[in-house]
Every structure is written in C-alpha cells, then in structure tokens.
C-alpha cells in the first residue's frame with residue numbers, strides 16, 4: 682500500500698465520521714492528489730491558483746475544491762469565471778471588499794458561492810483573517826449578499842511546536858462560532874468550523890472543528 686493511502690486510511694479511522702478531511706494540496710502534483718482522493722479524501726484545499734492550473738486539468742471534479750489561500754493577492758485569477766466555477770467553497774474571506782467582489786462575479790455566473798470567514802485567532806499582524814472582535818460586524822455586512830453564503834468560520838492560529846499551545850486559539854474561534862450561531866442572522870448558516878492542521882488536528886477536533894486541513898501528515902514534508 683502506498684504511504685499516502687496508508688496515511689489517509691489511518692486518519693479516517695481515527696477521526697469521528699462528522700469530521701471532513703480536507704487535503705492541503707499545495708506543492709503536490711496531480712498524481713499525489715488523485716491518490717489521496719482515491720483513498721477517501723473528499724475535499725481538496727488549494728492555496729495557489731498556480732497549483733490549480735497545474736493539477737486541475739488532469740483531475741477535474743474528482744472531489745470538492747476549496748480555496749484556502751489569501752484571496753486578495755490572487756484576486757485577478759481567483760475571480761475569473763473558470764476558478765469560481767471550480768471552487769465549491771472559499772474558506773478565507775476576511776473583508777467586505779473580497780466578499781463583494783466574489784458576490785458580483787458569482788451573480789453574473791448564476792452561482793451562489795459557499796464561504797467561510799477566516800478569523801485571525803492569533804491576532805498576528807502579518808497574517809490574514811479578520812480580528813476576532815470584528816468578526817460579527819463583518820458577517821453582518823456580508824450576510825445580505827445573495828451570491829455568497831456564509832457557512833461558518835476558518836482559522837489557522839499561530840504555529841507551535843507543541844500542539845497543545847494551539848488550543849486557546851481554537852477555543853476562541855469556537856466561542857465566536859457559537860456566538861454567531863446564536864445570533865441567528867438571516868442568510869448565515871453556521872455549519873462548518875475549519876481548523877486544525879497536521880500537528881494540531883486532534884486538538885482542533887476536541888475543540889469543535891468539523892473540517893481539518895492536512896498536508897504533511899498525509900504527503901510527507903512539503904516540497905518547495
């Protein structure tokens with residue numbers, strides 16, 4: 682059995698059924714992604730449109746494609762019809778502007794794009810994501826848009842050697858998630874909480890994640 686298949690099967694056996702395993706596919710080639718999907722991964726997360734350009738033509742819609750990169754720096758490509766059609770969800774919306782842009786383009790396409798709001802749970806200035814205290818305000822501004830649909834939150838959190846150190850950031854994001862859910866804002870469906878990576882997914886699941894995004898634990902160390 683290949684390493685990729687072995688890793689996917691092991692992790693799928695470990696995690697609860699309601700948790701969706703998304704592969705973080707950056708730098709991986711089409712065959713590696715295909716192997717992971719054939720082994721049972723149903724969600725492909727891509728950070729870079731340039732990677733999508735490389736792997737999508739040979740793979741097509743073998744799984745659900747999620748955008749997990751920074752939208753602002755890749756707007757030019759991401760907002761093309763072709764990529765808006767490929768992606769089933771954009772997990773990293775963190776401003777009114779990008780939400781408005783996606784909404785306008787999707788309106789022309791006749792598509793409603795599922796989005797998550799990315800929360801900068803570590804309040805790290807160099808990182809993307811809306812500050813925790815501004816999340817509700819942002820959601821209230823976007824909720825009325827007809828061609829984007831808010832389905833939950835995503836967070837990265839600071840990177841730590843010790844996964845336990847991530848717990849407070851996951852807890853904080855879950856707290857905001859629950860707070861928004863309880864507000865019952867029309868047009869907002871708080872269903873997905875995307876958090877946890879290779880070293881932290883078990884902690885994230887214990888704090889309420891139902892999408893985990895895994896790269897190196899499946900594919901091995903990142904290629905450059």
Ligand SMILES: *Cc1c(COP(=O)(O)O)cnc(C)c1O
Nearest residue numbers: 705728749878879894895896897
């Ligand atoms: C790379 C990446 C991951 C996965 O990272 P690993 O540590 O390799 O599991 C998850 N989410 C995002 C947004 C990423 O860019």
